[in-house]
Amino acid sequence: NPPAADEHRLRRIIEWLDHAVELGASGIALGPVFASRTHGYDTTDHLRIDPRLGDDDDFDALVDACHRRGLRVLLDGVFNHVGTDFGRYREALADGPDDWFRKNRNGFATFEGHGELIALNHDNPDVIAYVIEVMD
Missing domain, CATH: 3.30.750.90 (Transcription Regulator spoIIAA)
Known part of the structure; x- marks a missing residue:
């Protein structure tokens, strides 16, 4: 339990x-x-x-x-990935992919193939700023 x-x-x-x-x-x-x-x-x-x-x-x-x-x-x-219940990811599922997450030919990229771990796109300055905010 x-x-x-x-x-x-x-x-x-x-x-x-x-x-x-x-x-x-x-x-x-x-x-x-x-x-x-x-x-x-x-x-x-x-x-x-x-x-x-x-x-x-x-x-x-x-x-x-x-x-x-x-x-x-x-x-x-x-900070490499988030779970599938991460708010921004849920929004991306509903509204369509955004550039917060890495993509592959099948949609969202995952961490080492784990479908419950969605890879963040660290090429996006907003993701970088978010991680810095969390670390602060």
């Missing part, structure tokens, strides 16, 4: 941070934290924490707890 949306799983990491420091770690690396439908790599909203992990307050608490211990936080930014 998938975790409940209100589990606040990101906060569970905080109890392990002192151990990470004792081990000599200088930071932690997190897998995708953006909202997604299934496994994290099928992003549906880059501006929202995946509710299966918690919420903005949970993320902020984790980052703050890391920084108080001198730990850096590295996020796995999934």
Whole structure:
């Protein structure tokens, strides 16, 4: 069964941070934290924490707890592709392909043939600006 949306799983990491420091770690690396439908790599909203992990307050608490211990936080930014529930992709399906997504002879290009992962077009300045906005 998938975790409940209100589990606040990101906060569970905080109890392990002192151990990470004792081990000599200088930071932690997190897998995708953006909202997604299934496994994290099928992003549906880059501006929202995946509710299966918690919420903005949970993320902020984790980052703050890391920084108080001198730990850096590295996020796995999934910017090559998005999931099929990504809003802009759903609009492109309804309104016709746009240049936010790479195309191939069969329509939208996917990540390594995974039909649920739609490849972003990084030749588009709007996509570049969007990724920069998310990273900021």
